[in-house]
Amino acid sequence: MSFEKHILICGGTGCLSSNSAEIAESMKAALKEKGLEKKVQVVLTGCFGFCEKGPIVKIMPENTFYVEVKASDAAQIVEEDIIKGNKIEKLLYIDPKTNKTVHEGEKMEFYQKQQRIALRNCGMIDPECIEEAIGANVYMALGKALHEMTPETVVNEIKLSGLRGRGGGGFPTGMKWGFAAKNHADQKYVVCNADEGDPGAFMDRSILEGDPHSIVEAMAICGYAIGASIGLVYIRAEYPLAIKRLEGAIHSAREHGLLGKKILGSKFSFDIEIKYGAGAFVCGEETALIHSMEGDRGEPTSKPPFPAEAGFWGKPTNVNNVETFANIGAILLKGGEWFKKIGTEKSSGTKVFALAGKINNVGLVEVPMGTTLREVIFEIGGGIKNGKKFKAVQTGGPSGGCLTEADLDTPIDFDNLILKGSMMGSGGMIVLDEDNCMPAIAKFYLEFTVDESCGKCTPCRVGNKRLYEILEKVTSGKATMEDLTTLRTLGETIKDTSLCGLGQTAPNPILSTVTKFWDEYVAHIKDKKCPAGVCTALLQYTISPEKCIGCTACARVCPTKAIEGKVKEKHIIIQEKCIKCGACMSACKFGAITRG
Template identity: 60%
Template sequence: MRVAQLQKVERILICGGTGCMSSGSVKVMDALKAELAARQLGQIEVVMTGCHGFCEQGPLVIMEPQGVFYRRVQVEDISELVQSHIIEGNILERLLYQDPGNQQRAITYRDVPFYAKQQREVLHNCGHIDPENIQEYIAAGGYQALEKVLREYTPQQVIEDVKKSGLRGRGGGGFPTGLKWEFTSKAPGEKKYVVCNADEGDPGAFMDRSVLEGDPHAVLEGMLICGYAIGADEGYIYVRAEYPLAIKRLKVAIAQAEAAGYLGDNILGSNFSFRIKIKAGAGAFVCGEETALLNSIEGERGMPRPRPPFPAVKGLWGKPTNINNVETFANVPLIFRKGADWYAAIGTEKSKGTKVFAMTGKVNNTGLVEVPMGITMRQIIFDIGGGIRDGKKFKAVQIGGPSGGCLPESLLDLPIDYDSLIAAGAMMGSGGLVIMDETTCMVDLARFFLNFTQKESCGKCTPCREGTKRMLEILQRICAGEGREGDIETLERLARVIKSTSLCGLGQTAPNPVLSTLRYFRDEYEAHIREKRCPAGVCSNLLTYYIDAEKCIGCGLCKKNCPVGAISGNTKEAHVIDPAKCIKCGVCMSKCKFGAVGRK
C-alpha cells in the first residue's frame, strides 16, 4: 500500500508501557536502532514512550509526524519495516491494524476506531512523549499550569477554580476535589502534607500505573499545585512495589524536576517550596484505603483508622493531609492550562471531565481508554472495545473492581457517571472494566471477587473479617452444588450488616458484587440451589458430561484420554460416560473431533 502524501519519517515512537514491554517492545527498539544505524539513518529519533493504550495489539510502533500506526511488531519485522516504509515510502500493510468488522486497514492511529472515539485529555501525552525526558513534557505544555498558578493565583483562588471545574476524586468515592482541598487548607496547623494514592490493587486495573509510566510529570505538577493551594511543603507518592517501571520513571521525573527548579526551595522564584518522596507499598489491597495508606507511610501496619477525624484534619503524622489518587492529580494541570470552564463543559451536570478505564475480559480490544463522563457502557464496549470476542453474547460488565458491581445487558445504555452507577448498584471505582460473555457464571464471579476481598481484609473489624468469610463459605457451597433454601436471604442479610458496620471502605463495599449479581442475575443463584444446575456450564460439580450416540463414531479418543476410566465402548460403536466415575475434567470434550461430547 502506498500513500501519496507519505511524509519523511523524523521520529519513531515505540510503546514502553508494561504491556508492550512484556510483549518485547524493548527488543524491538534495540533492533530498530541497530537497523537504522546500519542503513546510516541514525538521524531518525527513536523514542520509548509510555502506554499508548491499545494493549491488545502491542508492541506498537508509530511513525511520526504522520502517525502511521503499526501493531504487533516483532524483531523479525524490523528490516522489512525500515526498507518498506522509510526507504521505499510504502506502507507495510501486513502490520497495519485491520478492523474485524469491515476488514478495513487503518493507516494512522487516528483512523483506528479504538482511538477515534476516545477523548484523551489525561492521556494526551501517554504514548507521544518520552516520560523520562522533562524537556518533552515542557514542550507539550508541561508546567505551564504551575507557572500560571504561582504567578497569577492566590491559594484560595486555586481552590475556587478546582471547585468551579467540578473535578471529583477519581479514586472511587467521587468526592469533590476542590472541597477536599478547602477542608485541608482551612485545617489548623502550619505543617501539612499532600499524598498521592497510587496503590492500585484492583484485579485487571492499570489506569494509574499507565499514567505514572507514561506521564509522571503531570502527576508531580498536579501535586505541586495542590501543595500551593493548601499550604503544604511536602508530598508523598504511595505506589505499590509491584510497579517497578512506574517507580523508576517517577524517580527520574522527580530528579529532573528538582534540577529544573520545579521542585525544591523557592520554586520558579516564588516563596513556595515543595518536595516529593516516594513510598513503595508492599501490595496490601487495604492500603488503597486512605487511612491505612497513611499508617503504612508512617511505618505501621496498613490498617484503617476510625473516622472522624478525617485526614484533612488529622492525617500523616497527625498533620492535615490531602489525599488524591493519580488520575485526580493528572487532571489538575489541564484545569489551569485550559481553564475551569473548559473542563466543566466536558461530561454531565454532576460528573465533569473524562474518565480513564482499564478494559479487560471477553472484549476484542482490551486496553486503556479515556472517555467523557456520560458516555454509555454500550459505546465503550462495542464502539471502542470492538464487541465481544468470538461472536459470543454480552452478559455483564463488572465496573469498579472487587468493590464494584455487575451490570447486565439491560443497562448497557446507562450513562457512565458517579450517581447513575451508584443508583444501579455499582460504582465508578478507580476505573476497572471487566467484560463478561455468556460463558461466565455470575455466582462463580461473585465468589471470585469476594474471595479476593476476604483475603485482603486487614482483620481489624469483625464485620469485614468474619462477615465476608461467612458470605464466601455460602458462595462456595452454592458453586459446589450444596446450596440450600435460605442461602440467598442469608447472603443479603449479611451483606447489609457488613456494609453498614465495617470500619473502612473495603468492608463497606465488599458485598457489592454479591448484591449486584443477586439483583440482576438472581435466577442463576436459584438454578444453582434448586435445580443443582449451572446455566453457564462453569461450576464443575453441577455439570453432567454425556456422549451423543448419533454423533459418536467410536474412535476411542475420549476413552483413551479419560484420566479415571469413566468412558466405555467398543471401537466403531457409540461410547458411554459413567457419571459415578466422571470427575468432570472436560478432557473428553476437548479431545472429541466430532462434537459428540456434551455437558448439561
C-alpha cells in the same frame, strides 16, 4: 539537530510483555544499518491504550499506526515505510466492520469517541525524558500557579472545575484541597495514592509509566495550594516500571529546579519521596494508607478526624489518586470553566477505564463522563469476543456491581452507576459473556475481599466469610432458597455496619448479581445446574456412544486417567475419577463429548 521522523513504540507493561523493548532495539539496529540513526528517532513511550493489538508502533509525522508488530518486522518498517514511504499492509489495523485497513489511530473506532485529558501525554512522549515532558507543556501549569495565582485561586479553580476523586469515592477534589488548606500546622503533606489494588484496573500504573512528570507537577501544585512542602507517593512495590520512571522523573525535576527549594524562582519549596506499598487492597482507604506509610499494618481508623485535619504523623494531609492528579495540570492551563463543560453536570471531565474481559478491544480508554456503556463496549470496545452474547459488565471492581443489557444506555457518571446498583470505582470495566457464571463471579470478588479484609471490624471479617461460604454452597449445588435470603439480609447488614469503604462495599457484587440474575442463582439451587457451564461441581462430561469412534485422543489427554476404552471401541468416563477439566472435550475431533 532535529529528527525528520519519529518511531514511537509502546513501552507500557502490556506491550513490554510482548517484547516491545526488543522491537525498539531491532528498529535502532535497522536504522543504523541504513545510516539513518541521526534522522529517525526511536522512542519507547507510555501506553497507547490499544492493548489488544499490541505491541503498537506509530510512525510520525505521517501518523501511521501499526499493530501486533514483531521485532522481526523492524527491517521491513525501516526499508518500506521510513525509506520508501509505503505503508505495510499486513501491519495495519483492519476494521472488523468494513474489513478495510485503517492507517491512522484517530480514524479507528477505538479512538474516535475517546477524549484524552488524563492520558494526554501517554504514548506521545518519552516518559524518561523531562525535555519531552516540558515540550508537551508539563510544568507550565506549575509556573502559572506560582507566578500568577495565589493558593486560594488555585483551590477555587479546582473547585470550579467540578473535578471529583477518580480513585473510587468521587469526593470533590477542590473541597478536599480547601479543607487541608484551612488547617494550620507546621508541616502538611500531599499524598499521591498509587496503590492501585483493584484487580483488572491499570490506569494509574499506565499514567505513571507514560507521563510521570504530570503527576510530579500536580503534586507540587497541590502542595502550593494547601501549604505543604512534602509530597509522598504511596506506590505498589509490584509496579517496578512505574517506580523506575517516577524515580527518574523526580530526580530530573530536582535537577531542573522544578522540585526542591524556591521552585522557578518563587518562595515555594517542595519535594517528593516514594513510599512502597506491600500488597493490601484496604490501603486504598486513606486512613489505612496513612498507617501503612507510617510503617504499620494498613488498618483503617474511623473518620473524623479526616486526614485533612490529622493525617500522616498527625499532620494535615491531602490524599488524591493518580488519575485525579493527572487532570490538575490541564485544568489550571485551560481553566476550570473549560473542564466543567466536559462530561455531565455533576461529574465533569473524563474518566479512564481499563476495558477488559470478553471484549474485542481490550485496552485503556478515556471517555467524557456521560458516554453510554453501549458506546464504550460496542463501539470503542468493538463488541463481544467470538460473536458471543453480551451478558453483563462489571464496574467498580470488588466494590462494584454488575450492569446488564437493560443498563447499556445509561450515561456513565458517578451518580448514575450508583443508581443502577454499581459504582464507578477506580475504573475497572470487565465485560462478561454468556459463558460466565454470575454466582461464580460474585464468589470470585468475595474471595478477594475476604482475603483482603484487614480483620479489624467484625461485620467485614466474619460477615463476608459467611457470605463466601454461602456462595460456595450455591456454586456446588448445596444451597437452599433460604440461603439466598440470608445472602441479601447479611449483605445489607455488612454494608451498614462495616468500619471502612472495603467492608461497606464488599457485598455489592453479590447484591447486584442476586437481584439481576436471580434465575441463575435459582438454577444452581433448584435444578442443580450451572447454566453457563462453569461450576465444576454441577457439571458432568459424557461421551456419546453414537459419535465416539474409539480414537483414544480423549483418554490420552485425560490427566487423571478417568477415561476407559480400547482402540476403535466406545470410550466411557469414570465419573468418580473425573476432575472436570474439560481436556477431553477440547481433544475430541468428533464432538462426541458433551458437558451438561
